[in-house]
Amino acid sequence: MTLKKIAIYGKGGIGKSTTVSNIAAAYDNSTFVIGCDPKADTTRTLVGKRIPTILDTMRDNPGCSKEDIVYDGYNNTICTESGGPEPGVGCAGRGVIVAMQLLDKLGAFDSDPDLVIYDVLGDVVCGGFSVPLREDYADEVYIVTSGEYMSLYAANNIAKGIQKLEGKLGGIICNCRNVENEEEVVSAFADKIGSKVIGIIPRSKLVQDSEYKATTVIESFPESQQAEIYHKLIDDIMMNDDIRTPHPMDIDEFEEFFYSYV
């Protein structure tokens, strides 16, 4: 039986895929990793290469099978990528909808993985990108942020989306960019919106070094302190039962909050 279905949201470039792939690699039971960011590189470090996306595969071969879109990855993971629309025309969010429907139809969830993780872009919190939440694919959300303005701005917007949909927030993951007062501002932010910081991930060169070889830190540097941090994060997520609907700030409150820390 699936123990948890979680969605990781955050601004583009903030470290969602790095976090998702490393916690999936760190979790020994079966994990289904679903990349829902048009960038489509969540699963690259698990599979060892970029995999074809669901949208691209469907375009070329409308009658595709599960094997065409779901790939085995490192340490008991199975991996898929929704992919994005053609720039300038399609709807990125609808891509997520179409991808989810196909996964359902092809029975991709039938193996009952212990953990399901969605990696979702949070720059534009529109109807499309909220599908994993809205359609009950995911039960709890974690937001990745640094202490930077745009990243917290996006986190606050994501919290607005979660509140609107009466979804549940499990916590905030601070992926450090080493800006001033970073842990302090992220922790105060979590507090403000009625949540908590569930993990603090330091910046580490091992992330790039492993990424370069299309692997996770877990695979390439299993004994490192960074690996230990991802292990602890997934343990804490699996044990977390304090999940709540957040109460985000309005834009004026947010700006006042942020500028009181810089």
Place this chain on the structure above:
Amino acid sequence: MTLKKIAIYGKGGIGKSTTVSNIAAAYDNSTFVIGCDPKADTTRTLVGKRIPTILDTMRDNPGCSKEDIVYDGYNNTICTESGGPEPGVGCAGRGVIVAMQLLDKLGAFDSDPDLVIYDVLGDVVCGGFSVPLREDYADEVYIVTSGEYMSLYAANNIAKGIQKLEGKLGGIICNCRNVENEEEVVSAFADKIGSKVIGIIPRSKLVQDSEYKATTVIESFPESQQAEIYHKLIDDIMMNDDIRTPHPMDIDEFEEFFYSYV
């Protein structure tokens, strides 16, 4: 008669609004500034405060008039903000469509401003956000980027959208983040996609200092070197007649290109 209708695209947080408001303030003839980013803060430094957005105004007052959504700003500018959807439900891109239709209907373009500038988010290049281009509201695009991966990744995606719509790219604006080889990589990027760098904007503390007072650099530090740079940029844009459909890279080309510079 309107001389130019331009759209400035770029990743969230890259410096679009700063650039747009400063070049609008630097241009002495009449300018219509249209913010199309859900963040809705393009015009704040021109008007001196945040203005109500078109989407919010329409929600509260469907029969609103031009005066409710178009505001006078610094140095012969008029300003409006499309605004965004409710997080989690609406479509951010459709917001742009609805806003444009209302501006048209209320005759907001009737005064024939010499210059029209659209400030558009480029993280998600979907149907919605490409409206200014697709519906011929704008004739030429400028992309703001730094030398960072995500910012160039977004720039390349925006170029894909422009190519798809057979739009025209006027050039790349490098808004420096002071990363390694920045001018070199941005200029090589411009070259690769068949465009050119039209301006290089240094990082400057004057930007934050003026922003803090809800003004542009042009207004608060008119004699500064930074102000001069924005003056030169809008002059170069107004004189630019070398605009072309770009030929963006595919994702593998892009990664190979980027990693050859870092």
